[in-house]
Amino acid sequence: MPEEERSGAADSVGVAEDLSTKLEKTFAPAQFEERWYRTWEAEGRFQPVGPPGSPRFVMVIPPPNVTGRLHIGHAFGRTLEDVLARWKRMRGHRVLWVPGTDHAGIATQMVIERQLAKEGINKRDLGREKFVERVWLWKREAKDNIQSQIRRLGCSLDWTRERFTLDPDLSQAVRHAFVRLYEDGLIYRGRYVVNWCPRCGTAVSDLEVVHKDVDGSLYRIRYDVPGVASGAVVATTRPETMLGDTALAIHPDDPRTAKFRGKTAVLPIVGRELPVIEDAILVDREFGTGIVKVTPAHDANDFAVGERHGLPQVVVIGPEGKMTAEAGEYAGLDRLEAREKIVGRLRSENRLAGIDPHRHSLGHCQRCDTVIEPYLSTQWFVKVKPLAEPAIRAVESDEIRFVPEMWTKTYFEWMRNIHDWCISRQLWWGHRIPAFTCANGHLTVSEKDPSTCPKCGSSEMAQDPDVLDTWFSSQLWPFSVFGWPKETDDYREFYPTDVLVTGYDILFFWVARMIMAGIHFTGSVPFSTVHLHGLVRLAGAKMSKTRGNVIDPLVAIEEFGADALRFAYASSATAGTTVTLDSERLSGSRNFATKIWNAARFTLSQIQGKPRAETFEGRALTLPDRWILSRLSRTAADANRSLADFRFDEAAAMLYGFLWHEFCDGYLEMVKPLLSSRDGDETAAETARGVLYRCLSDSLALLHPFMPFLTEEVWEKLTRRPGTLIVSPYPMRDAALEDPRAEAAVERLRALVTRVRNFRGERKVSPTEPVSLWIDADEGADDADGLRELAPLLRHLGRLSALTFGPPPTGAQRDVVSGVPIGLALPAGAAHADRARIEKTLAQLDRELEELSGKLRNPAFLDKAPPDVVAKTRRRQAELEERRAALGSAAFE
RNA sequence: AGGCUCGUAGCUCAGGGGGAGAGCACUACCUUGACACGGUAGGGGUCAGCGGUUCAAAUCCGCUCGAGCCUACCA
Numbered sequence: 001m002p003e004e005e006r007s008g009a010a011d012s013v014g015v016a017e018d019l020s021t022k023l024e025k026t027f028a029p030a031q032f033e034e035r036w037y038r039t040w041e042a043e044g045r046f047q048p049v050g051p052p053g054s055p056r057f058v059m060v061i062p063p064p065n066v067t068g069r070l071h072i073g074h075a076f077g078r079t080l081e082d083v084l085a086r087w088k089r090m091r092g093h094r095v096l097w098v099p100g101t102d103h104a105g106i107a108t109q110m111v112i113e114r115q116l117a118k119e120g121i122n123k124r125d126l127g128r129e130k131f132v133e134r135v136w137l138w139k140r141e142a143k144d145n146i147q148s149q150i151r152r153l154g155c156s157l158d159w160t161r162e163r164f165t166l167d168p169d170l171s172q173a174v175r176h177a178f179v180r181l182y183e184d185g186l187i188y189r190g191r192y193v194v195n196w197c198p199r200c201g202t203a204v205s206d207l208e209v210v211h212k213d214v215d216g217s218l219y220r221i222r223y224d225v226p227g228v229a230s231g232a233v234v235a236t237t238r239p240e241t242m243l244g245d246t247a248l249a250i251h252p253d254d255p256r257t258a259k260f261r262g263k264t265a266v267l268p269i270v271g272r273e274l275p276v277i278e279d280a281i282l283v284d285r286e287f288g289t290g291i292v293k294v295t296p297a298h299d300a301n302d303f304a305v306g307e308r309h310g311l312p313q314v315v316v317i318g319p320e321g322k323m324t325a326e327a328g329e330y331a332g333l334d335r336l337e338a339r340e341k342i343v344g345r346l347r348s349e350n351r352l353a354g355i356d357p358h359r360h361s362l363g364h365c366q367r368c369d370t371v372i373e374p375y376l377s378t379q380w381f382v383k384v385k386p387l388a389e390p391a392i393r394a395v396e397s398d399e400i401r402f403v404p405e406m407w408t409k410t411y412f413e414w415m416r417n418i419h420d421w422c423i424s425r426q427l428w429w430g431h432r433i434p435a436f437t438c439a440n441g442h443l444t445v446s447e448k449d450p451s452t453c454p455k456c457g458s459s460e461m462a463q464d465p466d467v468l469d470t471w472f473s474s475q476l477w478p479f480s481v482f483g484w485p486k487e488t489d490d491y492r493e494f495y496p497t498d499v500l501v502t503g504y505d506i507l508f509f510w511v512a513r514m515i516m517a518g519i520h521f522t523g524s525v526p527f528s529t530v531h532l533h534g535l536v537r538l539a540g541a542k543m544s545k546t547r548g549n550v551i552d553p554l555v556a557i558e559e560f561g562a563d564a565l566r567f568a569y570a571s572s573a574t575a576g577t578t579v580t581l582d583s584e585r586l587s588g589s590r591n592f593a594t595k596i597w598n599a600a601r602f603t604l605s606q607i608q609g610k611p612r613a614e615t616f617e618g619r620a621l622t623l624p625d626r627w628i629l630s631r632l633s634r635t636a637a638d639a640n641r642s643l644a645d646f647r648f649d650e651a652a653a654m655l656y657g658f659l660w661h662e663f664c665d666g667y668l669e670m671v672k673p674l675l676s677s678r679d680g681d682e683t684a685a686e687t688a689r690g691v692l693y694r695c696l697s698d699s700l701a702l703l704h705p706f707m708p709f710l711t712e713e714v715w716e717k718l719t720r721r722p723g724t725l726i727v728s729p730y731p732m733r734d735a736a737l738e739d740p741r742a743e744a745a746v747e748r749l750r751a752l753v754t755r756v757r758n759f760r761g762e763r764k765v766s767p768t769e770p771v772s773l774w775i776d777a778d779e780g781a782d783d784a785d786g787l788r789e790l791a792p793l794l795r796h797l798g799r800l801s802a803l804t805f806g807p808p809p810t811g812a813q814r815d816v817v818s819g820v821p822i823g824l825a826l827p828a829g830a831a832h833a834d835r836a837r838i839e840k841t842l843a844q845l846d847r848e849l850e851e852l853s854g855k856l857r858n859p860a861f862l863d864k865a866p867p868d869v870v871a872k873t874r875r876r877q878a879e880l881e882e883r884r885a886a887l888g889s890a891a892f893e
Numbered sequence: 894a895g896g897c898u899c900g901u902a903g904c905u906c907a908g909g910g911g912g913a914g915a916g917c918a919c920u921a922c923c924u925u926g927a928c929a930c931g932g933u934a935g936g937g938g939u940c941a942g943c944g945g946u947u948c949a950a951a952u953c954c955g956c957u958c959g960a961g962c963c964u965a966c967c968a
Binding site: 027206211218234235236237238249282283284286287288289291292293299300301302304360361374406407409410413414417504505507508571572574575576577578580581582584585587588590591592593594595597598599600601602603604605606649650653656657664665668669672676754757758760761762764766767768837848851852855858859860861862863864865866869872873876880 | 904905906911912915916923925926927928930933935949962964966967
C-alpha cells in the first residue's frame with residue numbers, strides 16, 4: 001500500500017476538537033459491537049468490492065451442521081478466517097467469504113429422532129414426509145442461531161450469498177455430480193459387506209467407524225471334521241456369527257493344517273456341512289490354529305473369500321442387530337444375547353475349547369457409539385482410486401499447499417491407500433439418490449425425475465429410497481455455492497477459491513474429497529492453500545469450576561467481549577494439534593482490550609483541541625519519536641509476515657508486545673512530561689502528538705483483523721471517519737521510519753532506568769528514595785549514543801536526584817549497563833546493599849565468563865567458528881569483564 | 894501392526910545449531926493525573942533420559958521412557 005494512501009488527504013496540522021471524540025470512561029464492548037456489525041453490513045463492507053484490477057481473495061466457510069448451536073471449536077476456525085478476510089480486505093483485495101450451513105444428514109436426523117423419542121413418537125409412525133417437514137422446521141431455527149452466533153463474533157461474511165446444502169440449486173449440483181460419476185463409471189451399485197450401525201439403521205463409510213480397543217474374549221470352538229479325530233478348533237471374537245459360517249479355511253502351505261485338506265466340517269448347533277477351502281490371502285500361517293471360520297455375510301474379508309470360492313452367504317444378523325430366521329432357535333434375539341446363549345450351548349456340548357481374554361480393536365458408530373456390524377447389503381459406492389490419483393498429484397506439484405506442512409504426509413498416506421466410498425445411507429434426511437427402478441426392474445440414473453422407463457417405457461418409476469452421505473454434497477461446496485454446474489458470473493469470478501481453513505479432523509472426510517471432486521468436476525483444484533488448525537480443548541476444570549462450562553461462544557462474548565474472545569483464539573492458534581483455551585487467556589485478552597481503550601483515552605485527551613503534526617518530514621524528531629516509529633514499522637512488517645504464514649499467534653503476540661510494552665509502557669511515559677508541561681517546547685509537543693496519533697491509528701489498523709469492534713470504535717473517535725477502519729489500508733513496513741540508532745539509544749535508556757530502579761530494590765529502599773547517577777563519559781562529547789539528549793528523560797523516569805556526566809566518586813556502586821559505565825549512590829546513611837543478591841549476580845557473571853573464556857581458549861573454536869561469532873564472543877567477554885570489575889569493586893562498602 | 898505429533902519456568906505454550914522466552918500464576922513495593930482488567934522490581938528452568946554428529950546441541954541424528962492423535966480386513 002503506497003504511503004500516500006495511508007496518511008490520506010490532510011492538512012499539515014490537524015485538530016481534533018469535537019467533544020464527541022471522548023471515549024467513555026468504562027470499556028463496555030456490548031455497547032458498540034452490534035452497532036458496528038450493522039454498520040459494516042449496511043454499507044456493503046462484506047461484499048467483494050475493490051479497486052478495479054485488485055486481486056481477489058475468496059474463501060468458503062466450512063458449513064456448520066444444522067444440528068444445534070456453534071461450539072467454541074467452530075468459533076475458533078471462523079475467527080481465523082475472519083482475521084484473514086479482514087487483513088486481505090485492508091490489503092486491498094476484493095474479499096469474498098461465503099457463508100452457509102450443512103444439512104448434516106445422519107447427525108441432524110439423530111437430533112430430531114431424539115426429540116421425537118422424548119415426545120414418545122416413533123419415526124415410522126410419523127412417516128417420511130412428516131418427519132422431513134419437521135427437520136426443516138428445526139433447520140430454520142438452528143440456522144438462525146448459528147448465523148447470529150457468527151455475527152456476534154464479528155465475521156465479515158457476505159450474507160447475501162448464504163447457502164445451504166439442501167438448497168434447490170445445490171441439490172441440483174448433487175444430482176448432476178452423481179449422474180456424471182455414474183456415467184463416468186465411477187459410481188456403482190452392488191451387494192457387499194459394509195459397515196452397518198444397527199441403531200441408526202444405516203450403512204456408514206469407513207471414516208464414520210471409530211475404532212476403539214476393547215477387552216473382549218477370543219472363543220475357541222471345536223468343529224467336527226469326519227476323518228480327523230481331533231476336529232478343527234477355530235477362534236472367533238464373535239461366536240454368534242458361526243451360525244452364518246459356510247466354510248472353514250486353511251493356508252495351502254501350512255503343514256499343521258494339511259490334514260484338513262479336502263475335508264468337510266460340520267457346523268455345530270446348525271449341522272451344516274462346511275467345505276474346508278484353501279486361501280492364502282485370508283489365512284495367516286502364523287496366527288492361532290491356522291484354521292479360520294468363514295462367514296461371508298458378516299465379515300468383509302470373509303466376503304471376499306466367499307466371492308473367490310463361490311460360497312453361499314447366510315445372513316444371520318439383521319439390520320437392527322437381531323438374529324434372523326436363519327439363526328433358527330436364536331431368531332429375534334439381540335446379537336449379544338445370542339452370543340451368550342450360543343456360548344452356553346457350545347460349552348454344554350463340550351465344543352468350547354477355551355475362552356481367552358483378548359484385547360482387540362472394535363468399530364463403533366461415530367454418531368451413536370453402537371458397535372458396528374459388518375452387514376451384507378446393496379449399496380452405492382464411489383470408485384475412488386481414479387479420483388485420488390490427480391488429487392495426489394495436485395499436492396505433489398504444490399498446486400495445493402497444506403499449512404502446517406506436516407499434514408501433507410498424512411494426506412498422502414490416506415490417499416494412496418484409499419478404498420471405495422459407500423455413499424448410500426438408509427436415512428430420510430438428505431439428498432435422495434437419483435436412481436429409479438421401473439416395474440420391470442430396469443435401473444435409470446438421471447438428473448431429472450424420469451416419468452417413464454427409457455428401456456421399457458413403463459410409467460411405474462420408483463426412486464431409490466436411500467439418501468446420499470452428507471459428505472457427498474459437502475465435497476462440492478467450494479463450487480456448488482457459486483451455482484455450479486451452471487457457469488454463473490459468480491462461478492467464473494470467484495472459483496477456484498484461495499484458502500480453506502478447517503480443523504485437521506476433517507482432512508479425509510472433507511478436504512481430500514473436495515480436492516478430488518474439484519479436480520474431477522471443474523478441472524481445477526478448489527483452493528490453493530489449506531490451513532489446518534488444531535482442535536480446541538477447554539482447560540476444563542479451571543473453566544467449568546469458576547465460570548460454568550463455557551461451551552457456547554456467546555457466553556464468552558457476554559463475559560469478555562467478542563474482541564477478547566477473538567484475540568484469545570488468535571493468540572492460542574499455534575501450529576500444534578490442540579489449542580487450549582482457558583479463562584486466564586480470555587481475561588488476559590480482555591485486559592489487553594481494556595489497555596488499548598485506556599491508551600486511546602489518554603491519547604485522545606492529549607490530542608484533543610491541540611495542533612499536531614500530520615507528517616514528519618522536515619520535523620525534528622526526538623529519539624523517543626524515532627524509536628517508537630521505527631518499532632511501529634518493524635511491528636507492521638512482522639505482523640504482515642506472520643499473517644502470510646498463518647501464524648496468528650505470532651502476529652497477536654507482536655501486536656500485544658508493541659502496544660502494551662513499547663507504546664504504553666515506553667513511549668507514553670516518555671512523552672508525558674513534554675505534553676503536560678505548560679511552558680515546554682510547543683513544536684516538540686506538536687510532533688509528539690502527531691507521533692501518538694500515527695502510532696495509535698496504525699496500531700488500531702494492525703489490530704483490526706483481530707479486534708474489529710474495539711478498533712473501529714476507537715478509530716471513529718480518533719479519526720472521525722466512522723466505520724471506515726474495516727476498509728482502511730493495512731499498515732506495512734515503512735523503511736523510512738526505521739532507525740536502528742534511535743532504537744539502540746532508547747533501549748539503552750530503558751536499560752539504564754531499569755538498572756536505577758533495580759538498584760533501589762537491591763538496597764531495599766522505596767521507589768521514591770533519591771538516587772544519584774553518574775555516567776562515566778564526557779558530557780561535551782558528541783552524542784552518538786543519544787545519552788545527552790535523553791538525559792532529562794533518564795532523570796525523570798529514574799526519579800534521579802542528580803545525573804552527572806563524569807567519573808563516579810568512591811563509594812558509588814559501579815556497573816556497566818548496555819556498555820555504559822555508570823555509578824549509582826544513595827544519600828549517605830541509606831540502606832545497605834542486599835549482599836546475597838549482588839553476590840548472586842557476581843557468581844552468575846563468573847560462571848558466564850568462565851564459559852566464554854573457555855570457548856576463546858579453544859583453538860578449534862577460533863579456527864572453525866565463523867569470524868563474526870568469534871568477534872561477538874570477544875565483545876561479550878569484554879563487556880562482562882567490565883561489568884564484573886565495576887560491580888565487584890565497591891559492592892560491599 | 895504401521896504412521897504422525899509432542900515432552901522447554903507452577904500452568905498454558907512460543908522458540909529452534911552460537912547470550913534460555915512470552916502470557917498467566919507467584920513474591921515485594923506502589924491508591925504516581927490513561928489504565929489496580931494498572932505500574933515497578935524480583936524469584937523460578939542441568940529445555941524428559943542416554944548416546945552420536947559438530948569448534949559449538951534445548952535446537953540435527955539414533956535409541957529409551959512418557960503423552961496424545963491418525964490409519965488398518967489379523968480370525
